[in-house]
Amino acid sequence: MNHHVTVGVDGTPQSLSAARWAAREATLRQAPLRIVHAEDWSSATLIPQFDPGTRDRWADEVLASATDELRHAYPRLEISTRRLSGRPSTALAAEAEGAGLLVLGSRGLGSVVGFVVGSVSLSTLTATETPVVLVRAEEDRENAAPTPYREIVVGVDIHQACDRVLAFAFEEASRRDCTLRAVHGWKLPPASGYSPVLDPSVAREVDHTVAQMLDDMLMPWRLKFPDVRLEEKTFIGSAGRELVQATTGADLVIVGRRIRRSPMGTHLGPIAHAVLHHTAAPVTVLAHD
Incomplete structure (x- = not known):
């Protein structure tokens, strides 16, 4: 069996774009897709100081939301989820070791084309020898059909x-x-x-x-x-x-x-x-x- 494709999600538009890209890639490879959430990805502005139970429910919802969307779009794709604990970059790098590909989202610079490569993404891709893909957040593409490759x-x-x-x-x-x-x-x-x-x-x-x-x-x-x-x-x-x-x-x-x-x-x-x-x-x- 082909090595699975792993994608990290945190509920942000860029991570959802990464998940869509990873699902299409996994389908091309005829490989399973694993959706993971690293506990400390989200900043305090996204998740205030909630109690552990609330944070756990939020993490479960992030994984469930991404999984539901991708299963609807790719009904034949084998999808699993996993929550990671520990330092995010370390946890993601460790998770990548068993994968054929690790996919992460990166925030665009608005009117300036490019990425904001956060410390987690940067630390992760330099900590693993697994291929890492960084995907920008798509604009108005949530319900759009995939376009042919060029x-x-x-x-x-x-x-x-x-x-x-x-x-x-x-x-x-x-x-x-x-x-x-x-x-x-x-x-x-x-x-x-x-x-x-x-x-x-x-x-x-x-x-x-x-x-x-x-x-x-x-x-x-x-x-x-x-x-x-x-x-x-x-x-x-x-x-x-x-x-x-x-x-x-x-x-x-x-x-x-x-x-x-x-x-x-x-x-x-x-x-x-x-x-x-x-x-x-x-x-x-x-x-x-």
């Missing part, structure tokens, strides 16, 4: 092995029968002594080499997934900024983060950070060596 965008670093990221990207594109766009940004090192702005021929030459390296990296996956419609794009400039621009209209964005085991802890890296905070589409973050 495109997945994956950021590729041609200088590092990223097989886990590419495997996930190709598998998701194959499930959705949609286009996969692989993008890579590059810059000449300052020590090279060349400026592509001043010498376009240097930029063209380097871009041709980079494009060939990207194509070589993708070739084994192109052969393994011949059904996937693959597009490749290289560009010069800030990888984070250009990748964000490339994600306009995408259904899903996939980025990797390096696993760094050190006393200083883990962090996302500038590219994943930029994409998480400035991309409208759901974003999957995959840990890799």
Whole structure:
């Protein structure tokens, strides 16, 4: 049986959007869906200082409400629920260990497209090696039918092995029968002594080499997934900024983060950070060596 998909809910619009996204993903994977609630997610503004019994009833209602909606929309989907105790990020990371995917909601920035990545979401996705998806709250989509999939965008670093990221990207594109766009940004090192702005021929030459390296990296996956419609794009400039621009209209964005085991802890890296905070589409973050 496929690993289940886990989604965290706390009664907010963004967590309900995450639950809808997770249910559709679980259906695609033919996998069960587990809806979980971490006790301390909600802020004091949402839940005043209620007694334990009231908080328990509220948590049960949050799980029941999400479950009822998803069972109505996906009657054949196997759904279970679980309440988690302890520090939310720790509890969610532990819960993710047995899942194929962990889905969390992130609040949009209003008129500014992007995410507010809260401390719980940030701590959770850096504490687990399970793929984590952050989903924005949908606008006026509660009763809307799902739209056909169009495109997945994956950021590729041609200088590092990223097989886990590419495997996930190709598998998701194959499930959705949609286009996969692989993008890579590059810059000449300052020590090279060349400026592509001043010498376009240097930029063209380097871009041709980079494009060939990207194509070589993708070739084994192109052969393994011949059904996937693959597009490749290289560009010069800030990888984070250009990748964000490339994600306009995408259904899903996939980025990797390096696993760094050190006393200083883990962090996302500038590219994943930029994409998480400035991309409208759901974003999957995959840990890799």
